[in-house]
Amino acid sequence: MHPKIWLSSPHMGGTELDFVNEAFQTNWIAPLGPNVNGFEQDLKTYLGHGVEVAALTSGTAALHLALILLGVGAGDEVICQSMTFSASANPIVYQGAQPVFVDSETDTWNMSPYWLEVAIKDRLSKGKKVKAIIPVHLYGMPAQMDQLTALSRQYGIPLIEDAAEGLGSRYKDRALGSFGDLAILSFNGNKIITTSGGGALVSANHGWIERARYLATQARDPAPHYQHSVIGYNYRMSNICAGIGRGQMQVLDERVTQRRARFDFYTDLFKNIPGIRFQPEVNGSYSNRWLTAILMDPSQTPSGLDRERLRLALEAVNIESRPLWKPMHLQPVFEGCPYYGEGISETFFEQGLCLPSGSNLQAHERERIAKTCLSALELTK
Numbered sequence: 001m002h003p004k005i006w007l008s009s010p011h012m013g014g015t016e017l018d019f020v021n022e023a024f025q026t027n028w029i030a031p032l033g034p035n036v037n038g039f040e041q042d043l044k045t046y047l048g049h050g051v052e053v054a055a056l057t058s059g060t061a062a063l064h065l066a067l068i069l070l071g072v073g074a075g076d077e078v079i080c081q082s083m084t085f086s087a088s089a090n091p092i093v094y095q096g097a098q099p100v101f102v103d104s105e106t107d108t109w110n111m112s113p114y115w116l117e118v119a120i121k122d123r124l125s126k127g128k129k130v131k132a133i134i135p136v137h138l139y140g141m142p143a144q145m146d147q148l149t150a151l152s153r154q155y156g157i158p159l160i161e162d163a164a165e166g167l168g169s170r171y172k173d174r175a176l177g178s179f180g181d182l183a184i185l186s187f188n189g190n191k192i193i194t195t196s197g198g199g200a201l202v203s204a205n206h207g208w209i210e211r212a213r214y215l216a217t218q219a220r221d222p223a224p225h226y227q228h229s230v231i232g233y234n235y236r237m238s239n240i241c242a243g244i245g246r247g248q249m250q251v252l253d254e255r256v257t258q259r260r261a262r263f264d265f266y267t268d269l270f271k272n273i274p275g276i277r278f279q280p281e282v283n284g285s286y287s288n289r290w291l292t293a294i295l296m297d298p299s300q301t302p303s304g305l306d307r308e309r310l311r312l313a314l315e316a317v318n319i320e321s322r323p324l325w326k327p328m329h330l331q332p333v334f335e336g337c338p339y340y341g342e343g344i345s346e347t348f349f350e351q352g353l354c355l356p357s358g359s360n361l362q363a364h365e366r367e368r369i370a371k372t373c374l375s376a377l378e379l380t381k
């Protein structure tokens, strides 16, 4: 059996253990300490635009706190991009609110500003309280932030930017994660940088971030005994994990360059092959290319190859690839939730495949991938 080639695996830079060792030496083995402060500072500096950052246990926890800060509760609605990972939508339900899903547009594959406005108007006309909008930067590709931000302002509905996959990407030369009223990041093991598991909440509203830190540490009131006046959560990042994060921040830009090189490898591999398309960079966007994703139209590809046959061909030789996210409005768990769109995300799901994109993919592994893809297409180069 061939050794496994992963879709996206952790890639340490080398200094992570220094920070972790320091935590051990100084006995800061807790969900607070110098690494947590240092990691937050690194992220603030990287994102710019006066943001404040709270390091948390996961991106999902960050989204949950974002919704709490916006006062989302039972009877409210939150509009969310349909084409995403379920963690973008789950916290809406944690809060007893109703997700409303919006389709993608063909340029960025992210939330369609057109369908967003249709959804807002229709929900408001039905007397619904729409409390937030959650666009996602799918596979690192910036969503149409100018148009989405303009709609958020026009209708007075706050934007929560799901930048879980977008750290290191830029839109009109501004870092993703610095646009929303609130934004979230993920440092899960498969992301462009990782803390093994972790996330962050970001906002230029420093009061919100201070409140998020309080809620994330069990909402302890200032008193010598344990006193609580609101429900709290155990969502703060550990000082050990934050140490990994500090090391990873030193190589973030290098990781973006490496991921973009993977994208170039695939565009070169599939150039001149009909029926295969990539996620384009449009309107001044610069993607971290966290994952390289393709759309395959079997009516045009050689030998009518579709994404499932290619996935199986890769799997047969122990290479991991993955269909694009199955849209949330098609998920059994979200059955019955309102959806606004024209089936773009459904086509993406049917035709889309994410290819191994790790920044640590070796040349011989890329060769194996190329050989397998071309033989599935019944081509040799």
Ligand SMILES: Cc1ncc(COP(=O)(O)O)c(C=O)c1O
Binding pocket: 057, 058, 059, 060, 061, 084, 085, 087, 088, 136, 162, 164, 165, 185, 186, 187, 188, 198, 199
């Ligand atoms: C788009 C998106 N949103 C949210 C999350 C949740 O992040 P986490 O796994 O850190 O909870 C992820 C990834 O895992 C994601 O890809």
